[in-house]
Amino acid sequence: MKIAKDRVRFNVGGRIFETTSTTLANAGRNSFFGAFFDDNWALKQPINDLNPNSEFYIDRNPDCFGILLDLLRTGDLHIPPHVPERLLHREASFYGLLDHVRSAKWGPFDANRLRYSRSVTGRAPGDGTAIRAGPDGGCCVAHGSMVRVYDWMMEEHPPINLDYQRVNDIAWVDSENVILSACERLGRGDGGMGLFSKSTGELRYKFQVCHENRVKSYTAGALSTSSDYRIFSSCKGRSNEYGIGVWDQITGKQIDFFYESPGWSLGDADKLQWLNGRNCLLVATLFPRKDNCYISLVDFREKRMVFWSDIGASMTVDEKRVRDAIAMEDCNAICVVNEYEELGFMDLRMSGGSVRWSSRSRLMKGKMPDEPCYPKLALHEGQLFSSMDDSISVFCGPDWVLTSRLRQSYGGSICDFSIGGDRLFALHSEENVFDIWETPPPPIL
């Protein structure tokens, strides 16, 4: 009988495993096995053919090795109940297979196949400010003056804060760095905006606002980043620094400042969104910060607003008060939502146009929960998400039909949610719990 030439025999922590070098090649060059079988090293190992009983000893946990070996064989991850996840992650990290574990755990994001994965309980009860999904499947949760950071394994990293000032918004710059915007403390130069390392929690850079060549302290509000490495933030200073600040992500220097025109409350904005195709920034200031809802598109090249709409002057009386807004560039529209989760649409190409409310009638009217949370909107790969009460609705274009609803009863209303790293995170307001929704790996056949 002929023995396969690439057969390999391992003794892992006392248990014998037989596999092939081809299977192990699935680990990639940048892994323990990749280096192990590289020409530089492989020649120095005993050769199987000559001595079929020779084995390579690895001083590691055999259970986990078995799981990881199956992962390399099938691409599927199956963790038996008696193996703690953390142990498996530890072992995967040794072999350089963490990325494999990560991509085997959940599949590419599909809003209509999402499954509830788990909930993570926070430390302090109530009133989380914001949750933001990181690019690698981790997330961070802003809570009072603290931001708690989790990686994709839901391991908690040291929390971050900016002089313990109240946090207004957070944004991921890349999988390693987070920006945090906070209120200023008068006279102390505290607050503003800082860049933090995800893994160590250390403050790596503090962004400054200069007005007439003098550094000013300021309150940073909503944040947004663009693909050409710019950071935008709504800013409020004590003298004239009301408006939108722009910084370069690489140098950290302030490169622009859009001073607000009277009555537009740009410095108070609740939401900033960079529009790549139009090369401008959506700025939305909403109720209850203002009585009216101001939505504008700011073009920094020409230093002007290329679109504006002030909804509500005539609508404050009726119940259609805009609570969140999001631009959908592909459809040339801005979607807005009111407190009854009714969606409205505006034409992005026409300034001052009116909102076309969708006729979808909801049973929600008049049935407000005790502690209401205002609806939030998100857009991901052409699908529109809207949170209301304790559930999140998924709508698909072009007619924005409701296709899925995500609901997990524990924790009260959803006060914020975020999509990223192929996961959806929903933060509840009452119990300070957040849920993770994932797309299961594709079926076997």
Next chain:
Amino acid sequence: MSNQKKRNFQIEAFKHRVVVDPKYADKTWKILEHAIHEIYNHNASGLSFEELYRNAYNMVLHKFGEKLYSGLVSTMTSHLKEISKSIEAAQGDSFLEELNRKWNDHNKALQMIRDILMYMDRTYIPSTHKTPVHELGLNLWRDNIIHSSKIQTRLLNTLLELVHRERTGEVIDRGLMRNIIKMLMDLGSLVYQEDFEKPFLEVSAEFYKVESQEFIECCDCGEYLKKAEKRLNEEIERVTHYLDAKSEVKITNVVEKEMIANHMLSLVHMENSGLVNMLLDDKYEDLGRMYNLFRRVPNGLLTIREVMTSHLRETGKQLVTDPERLKDPVEFVQRLLDEKDKYDSIISLAFSNDKTFQNALNSSFEYFINLNARSPEFISLFVDDKLRKGLKGVSEEDVEVILDKVMMLFRYLQEKDVFEKYYKQHLAKRLLSGKTVSDDAERSLIVKLKTECGYQFTSKLEGMFTDMKTSQDTMQGFYASHPELGDGPTLVVQVLTTGSWPTQPNVTCNLPAEMSALCEKFRSYYLGTHTGRRLSWQTNMGTADVKATFGKGQKHELNVSTFQMCVLMLFNNADRLSYKEIEQATEIPASDLKRCLQSMACVKGKNVLRKEPMSKDIGEEDAFFVNDKFTSKFYKVKIGTVVAQKESEPEKQETRQREEDRKPQIEAAIVRIMKSRRVLDHNNIIAEVTKQLQSRFLANPRRLRNVLSLLLNEISWRGIPLTENCTVILLEGIA
């Protein structure tokens, strides 16, 4: 007991903290350090990867990452210092080889070290923002080898020396060169730029500065360009062989600057071989090379274009103002066409059909063609010549080619209406004398003029063709209705519509009786078939074929003008006639009569009349006889009319006449524009009018203003002066 009770309880700190054996880290590091030594000494076969990997992992796990990292830095540094020494010790040519060998060794070792330290690379380094192992290895190599004082300059000089040797024709080891340059690039683009590229460019600039100076002193322009092109290609080839692709632009810039840009003017103006000589001798290859090289440098093509333009204008100006040339209009135009052909082929063959050169050519032609006020006339004469005889036996396509070329010249003319005037005259002559060789060619040209200048321009020309056709039909009708006219003289009448044809002074004469009778018959026939028309006879434009028998019975058919026919007919009834008698009988105006007689009595070979006294000019007292001794080889003899003396009216008068002719057109243009625009300021209206009239002639702005102000007085327009130079003109209700 009480003692016992008094005993204080002390809470002690937890003493049993888990402490890793302090020697553990040192021991583990020793193993790894040893392994690194073995790897550098090509002695790694005894090492176990699993053990080393596990040890490195454990060090990081137990928070000895810092120790591991700094140990790596110092171990690698000390190895590199040794390597540096062995490279320094290499003699002569083996220096680069040694460097290359060590570089390969280092890369391999680095890869293995990275394999061992993979866990540190993956976890410890990103979280502490340190340099990853691979990059660290390159940085250490850069600092300890490439930037070591004994290697840095030696390396640079060796590389530059090799390039220099290759430039002077030696063969070098390009593979080795490529490896070394690749190493510099691997160490970062900054290293490549600072340690090689910058000095390389400086040395190259110096090299080409000296070389170009040598070349310019001993080569002619064509040769120089060949050498420059060769050098340029060599440098581009060098880049593809062993330099960074990004260097191509930089090194070609250096060559371009030193070899071309710095010598551009001396090349173009080089005596006996510069651009002008190339143009004169049609050296397409050299011109093409110059174009391609000069295109690479700022203002290069501009320089060529300017020299070409000024040369072209100069030669063109000489051509059109040379009094010798003015004697032969056909040759004059042919010369222009030849010149155009010459430059067209230069631009297409050497200048890759560059639009800017075509524009320069066009503007030059436009410039010098209009230097000669007679150009329109000459072009028309050229066409006349071609359509009279030149096109015989030429294929249809060739006719088109010639006509297209003429149209091209026509396009250059500013005074297109002058051309039209002459063209009309010449066409009229061709049609009336039946001299045109090809109706198709005539019509084709008219179609071309029509597309160029519009319907208006050619409507009268087309009218002339219609008249010719109708006349033929009329004559057929006339003879059909008068069958009795079979014998006796034959009359051919061409009825010309007034206005379509060039106006001629209507000179009448007394026709011989039999002719005038015939004319009367035609008149009554014509007016009988057409109502409301008026006929007047243009006897000065007619011709006649007269049969004559001379003294010794020699018979000839004489082709003469109508005037000449009238005179000759008188001799049917008389042998001798004095000038006065002839004048009385025919009533031909004196100047025409004199020319008519002169052509029959004084031209050798055509002298059907004899004159007393014999002299060149016709006097009022002269007497005329039939020349019985007239002989000719041919049966048919064409007797021309002596061309009138140089038109006595001065040129100026013609100009004034022309300006008068143009006035209605200017007025029409102004009214047209104002009807559509209503309000326009003064300067804009002048500009618009000039633009509209461009297809016919170049309007003189002063003249335009003149016509405009006259119009303002005549019609109900209002001029509102805004400023001194600006008037807004309002058109108020004009039908």
